[in-house]
Amino acid sequence: MLRITDARTGEPAEIRRALTRVHAHVPRNDASALRVLLVADVLARALELGGSPVLLVADPPSALRERADDLGIRPSEAVGTRGGQRVLHVVGGGSRFGSGYGSGSGSGASVGDDTAGITDTSDTEVTVEVAPVVGPEESAASGASLRLALLTRPRRTPVNLDAAALAEAVDALDHWRKAVAAWATKPSRPVPDDARQALRAAWEDDLDVVAVLGVLRDVEKAEEVPDGARFETYAYADRLLGLELTREIGASA
CATH class of the missing domain: 1.20.120 (Four Helix Bundle (Hemerythrin (Met), subunit A))
Structure with a gap:
């Protein structure tokens, strides 16, 4: 059974086998947002390996979607897609956690707010935090080598793509x-x-x-x-x- 730390509480949450919605919050087009999408992709793979069907939901800018395709990150369902007994919100480090972000469906997402659409009052929702990419990004970074470079550091540790x-x-x-x-x-x-x-x-x-x-x-x-x-x-x-x-x-x- 997958256990993932909920960034709202700092405690591990057990993700039992069931239809799960993984919602990647990526309103910007930068390397940190790409890392959020990558973690969401790997998280979905882990859940599927454990026997859970997954809906991966995101609404990345078109340029970020192109970079995600280059990294082999799966296409996502549209924001607003419903379903899943549990929702895992994957967000960039430093995002704000708290009430007032809507119903959890993602329908209220707005540019510049990594956590738009998140509610923190339901036991069925977990927030998964991803540390940012820091420093200048090497311009030649692409494909599977970039994917590996982003995976070689713990997700809650900043990564440098020099x-x-x-x-x-x-x-x-x-x-x-x-x-x-x-x-x-x-x-x-x-x-x-x-x-x-x-x-x-x-x-x-x-x-x-x-x-x-x-x-x-x-x-x-x-x-x-x-x-x-x-x-x-x-x-x-x-x-x-x-x-x-x-x-x-x-x-x-």
Whole structure:
């Protein structure tokens, strides 16, 4: 079961298996808003992996939607879409939490107010906070490497998208894709039970994507894990990460 910290209370909320609406509040077009959309996307993936159907709701500016498409962030339902026994509001860090933001449907959203449409009086609603992107953004940042750069820091920790951070993400992504392509040529083996449990424990514990990446590094180094099992483990984790880790399979054939 996914447990996520409610920014209004600082306490974990248990998200039980049921139709869930994930509402990303992104009235602006900047890297911080892109990170909010990305967290909403990963959160929706985690819920679906746990068996919950999800409605992802957002109304990003068109330029931000284009950047989101480049990162492989799923298209969203229109603001005002209803449904879901629980609503998870994903907002940028520093947003205001309090009453007076409407009915929770998002219909009252206005530019410049990250939390428009949020009500904080219902136990069925949870606010998920995402720290901003700080400092100048490297102009070459795009695609899966940018997605990875944004995922390598805890969501409540500010992230810096400078040239060094992006280069690190590019190198890591290139290394993993080549490794996955090589492992894919070996006999298939199931995901080791301990690796599967570690991955699920990580993302179900407050969406700890950094811990998920750590599990993958451990699996790569573990001598006792067959290459076929490494492949299946990375492919399984990529259902959450969305990094297209199997993209290089067959590229050199």
